[in-house]
Amino acid sequence: MAHKHFLVLGASGSHFCDLALEEGHTLTLFVRNATKLPDSLRDHDSVAVIEGKLEDDTSLDEVSQCDADAFISFAGPPVGNKGTPLTKGYTALVPKLLVQNIKRLLILCTASFHGSEDQISFKWHLSHWTLKIFSPDQYGEMISVGEFVSSLAADDGVRWTLFRVGLLRNGPEAEVEATHLGSGKDVM
Known part of the structure; x- marks a missing residue:
């Protein structure tokens, strides 16, 4: 893979960052x-850190102008989340990214969001x-994220992927199957 510059949201616990740096990529981390x-x-030569919040327009302007090739978000709503702040943040950030020619988006969602190819x-x-039932506010936020991202038009040149994972935990690396829900290859 050619050298890429990734804008990453939700990077504080992301193993992705370590792997990307090992592959020689550049990262801009947008963190609270x-x-x-x-x-x-934080101290790596190939990492720029921008501190800010999704609800701060000045932070969004700064982060959208980082010259990244792609935006990857591992952010999810915390326990006790109220409303849809993550969706509102994406709604404000994504148009700014598109104006700056970032046309590839990979965003964490939930298996509760039903994609068109799912069974x-x-x-x-x-x-x-x-x-x-057990986390209705988180559920509502993630469904809202899925609806927003899936509404983005390919006609605008944007390519997006919602990656839906469940039961994430820290542990040894394991095989991953990229598939749709209900394919027979999907697991919890």
């Missing part, structure tokens, strides 16, 4: 609190209703 980043990221299965119902 830079002190939460490991020193190895509804028992596993989908289980994850959907579990999140909806």
